[in-house]
Amino acid sequence: MVVVGGTSGIGLAVAKAFRDESAQVIIASRSASKLAEAKQLLGSNTEAYELDFRSEETAGEGAMGLFKDLPVSNAKQAFDSKFWGQYVTVRAALPYLNDESSITLTSGVYGVRPPQGASTLASINSAIDGLVRGLAVDLAPIRVNVVSPGIVDTPVYSGMSEEERDVMFSVIAQQLPVGRIAQPDDIAQSYVYLAKNGFTTGSAVLIDGGAHLV
């Protein structure tokens, strides 16, 4: 099992979940130090590779902001990282796959239920969901699925102060039917399910604590 982004947050939890299923785990991300740390957590059987899936070095100032205010360059950078990053990763992986292989991409609930200021992420996540449906047909019998998480407590929010983050998490938790935001382990099992269930393809697992309902 290759987990691109397997050094942090959801990806690290996915790598742990597959390790616990006795899979051979390979992780990849940009940072050598994060790879070394993750390898220590996951155990010496883990293989780790440096990889940057962006087509070019971009600053990435963030994808959130009202449509009229967000610089177009930010939207393009976000697409370059999240959409094109996954697209080119699948292309690069193709020669190594066989009929039994499965691919799982990651989108997000903002594709179906964007709050204000999330039009870029709504577009990116919808594009990924669409790509998965197309790939499930084009790459068959390779199975292609997508996990679409809601808000998950991961280092992706480490740019915020702890106080800002706690307030944001608790406001969102109060709105959710499940009454809390997700931990990475909540999400990781969806990837294991999609990899193991040979009858899933073109499927989206929306795992968002009910965020699409509120």
Ligand SMILES: NC(=O)c1ccc[n+]([C@@H]2O[C@H](COP(=O)([O-])OP(=O)(O)OC[C@H]3O[C@@H](n4cnc5c(N)ncnc54)[C@H](OP(=O)(O)O)[C@@H]3O)[C@@H](O)[C@H]2O)c1
């Ligand atoms: N957390 C949420 O609330 C949430 C909600 C919905 C969807 N998602 C989606 O879930 C995915 C994982 O998010 P997360 O919250 O787990 O984030 P995270 O904790 O920041 O982890 C991101 C991982 O991706 C790697 N990465 C980032 N840019 C890369 C690049 N250009 N090339 C190779 N690896 C790269 C990072 O490692 P390096 O820095 O070493 O490269 C890290 O391992 C993202 O697609 C995110 O949009 C997250």
